[in-house]
Amino acid sequence: MRFDGTAQLIGTSAPMADLRQEIDRVARTDAKVLITGESGTGKEVVARQVYALGNRFGRPFVAVNCAGLPETLLESELFGHVRGSFTGAYRDKPGKLEVADEGTIFLDEIGEMTLRMQGLLLRFLETGEIQKVGADRTGSRVDVRTVAATNRDLRQMIAQGQFREDLFYRLNVIHLMVPALRERREDIPALAEHFMGRLSGRAEAGGARTIARDAIDLLSNYHWPGNVRELQNVIERMVVRARGEVIGAEEVPHEVRAAQKTGVPPQRERRRTVADDLYERITNERQSFWTTVYPLFMQREITRSAVRDVVRRGLQDARGNYKIVARMFNMEGEDYKRFLNFLRKHHCQPSFKEFR
Numbered sequence: 342m343r344f345d346g347t348a349q350l351i352g353t354s355a356p357m358a359d360l361r362q363e364i365d366r367v368a369r370t371d372a373k374v375l376i377t378g379e380s381g382t383g384k385e386v387v388a389r390q391v392y393a394l395g396n397r398f399g400r401p402f403v404a405v406n407c408a409g410l411p412e413t414l415l416e417s418e419l420f421g422h423v424r425g426s427f428t429g430a431y432r433d434k435p436g437k438l439e440v441a442d443e444g445t446i447f448l449d450e451i452g453e454m455t456l457r458m459q460g461l462l463l464r465f466l467e468t469g470e471i472q473k474v475g476a477d478r479t480g481s482r483v484d485v486r487t488v489a490a491t492n493r494d495l496r497q498m499i500a501q502g503q504f505r506e507d508l509f510y511r512l513n514v515i516h517l518m519v520p521a522l523r524e525r526r527e528d529i530p531a532l533a534e535h536f537m538g539r540l541s542g543r544a545e546a547g548g549a550r551t552i553a554r555d556a557i558d559l560l561s562n563y564h565w566p567g568n569v570r571e572l573q574n575v576i577e578r579m580v581v582r583a584r585g586e587v588i589g590a591e592e593v594p595h596e597v598r599a600a601q602k603t604g605v606p607p608q609r610e611r612r613r614t615v616a617d618d619l620y621e622r623i624t625n626e627r628q629s630f631w632t633t634v635y636p637l638f639m640q641r642e643i644t645r646s647a648v649r650d651v652v653r654r655g656l657q658d659a660r661g662n663y664k665i666v667a668r669m670f671n672m673e674g675e676d677y678k679r680f681l682n683f684l685r686k687h688h689c690q691p692s693f694k695e696f697r
Contacts, residue, residue: 352528356520356646360387363644367515368394373466375451375512376490378519381570384490387519388447397486401444403437408450412458413474420461422474438471442483451512452493452504463508487512516641518615522565522572529561532569536576549583552576555590563597615643616650623651623670630670630680638687645689652684653691 367374368391376384385404392402410418421436438446454462465471466487470479489512498504522529533552540549552560556579565571575597579588590598619637622628634651637643652666659665667677684690 352525352531354525354527356525356644357528359644359646360517360519363515363517363641364390364394367391367517369396370515371396371486373486373512373514374488374517375495375515376488376517376519377495378490378492379521379568380492381568382492382519382521383569384492384519385447385449387517388445388449388488388490391488391517392445392447395445395486397444401441402447403441403444404447404449405437406449407458408453412455415454415458416461417474420465420471420473423476433473436471436473438465438485439481439483441485443485445486445488448487448489450491451489452491452495452498456503456505459505459508463505463511466508466511513642516643518644518647520646522568524614526561529572530557532572533557533560533576536573537580540577540580549580549588550586552579552588553590556588556593559590559593559597559601562601564600614650615647616654619643619647619651620654627671630672631676635683638689645687648684648687648689649691652689656691 364387374388374391376387378384388404389402392398405415405418407415417434417436419436419438421434421439424433448462468479469482469484471481471483472479495504495509495513499506499509537549537552560572560575567574575594578594579592583592619634622633623630630651634643634648638645638648655666655669656663659669663681664677667680670680672680
């Protein structure tokens with residue numbers, strides 16, 4: 342099995358183990374992939390793993406930041422342009438889609454595209470044909486695998502008229518959701534060690550070689566609103582400021598230590614999750630598990646971790662009794678065994694140790 346150099350950034354916690362399994366399962370297909378998650382969680386890392394494990398590995402992997410360019414420049418970046426099509430277009434230029442032919446195109450921050458650009462992208466996805474800026478007609482046809490990512494709620498954007506529903510369904514063939522770092526704290530020590538290893542050879546790293554246990558504990562208990570990207574920045578800051586080979590708790594940045602001294606988690610500590618919304622629909626709106634959670638899971642709209650979290654919340658309220666959970670989830674009496682079989686088959690049961 343082949344991995345690129347970012348593989349270890351994915352992590353080994355339960356939520357990330359689920360994600361790894363999903364990546365392994367879908368990578369060798371040519372299906373389009375939509376990756377969602379908060380900013381800084383590592384969506385591009387996941388995209389590169391899909392590529393590294395896929396049939397197109399070794400062919401081009403081309404990343405485009407859809408939020409980093411205005412509409413006109415983004416169109417030229419994706420589709421290319423012909424000479425004289427605008428000021429500064431001194432020669433014909435191939436676009437990223439053409440460069441990625443037979444490989445993979447990664448469209449980061451897809452939610453930032455304008456509606457016009459969304460329409461142009463949709464047409465390309467339907468036909469595979471490229472029309473360069475300034476060209477009178479379509480040119481070549483290319484074959485690329487599309488992987489897109491966003492930290493925005495595209496369904497909400499659709500409801501607000503900000504994102505095309507037809508493009509959403511075109512992109513959302515396989516949905517991979519990257520958990521926030523605070524939801525997989527077990528990964529923090531390994532990630533910290535990984536970033537230390539990458540920095541230790543640099544001149545600015547001085548003599549820093551490892552992080553003390555008390556410093557790791559502080560890092561593990563922080564809420565990480567900026568996720569893995571923020572952790573990487575904090576480790577770099579600690580390494581640069583280190584006075585010896587071992588980085589101690591006193592060298593952990595003030596905001597990390599202060600957040601734990603106050604004992605009051607910031608508002609971003611506990612964002613609403615998919616599981617929160619689903620559990621609310623079941624318990625408050627009296628919707629059935631079979632019409633609310635089950636179809637989303639079977640269509641790969643949510644991960645088994647999300648299902649497990651919904652069931653875990655039910656078990657907490659039912660004091661560990663699955664029969665009570667089945668009633669709370671608005672199931673018929675004869676659905677109890679079907680419910681348990683579903684959870685076992687898809688490995689969605691929380692650990693029994695949590696409810697002993």
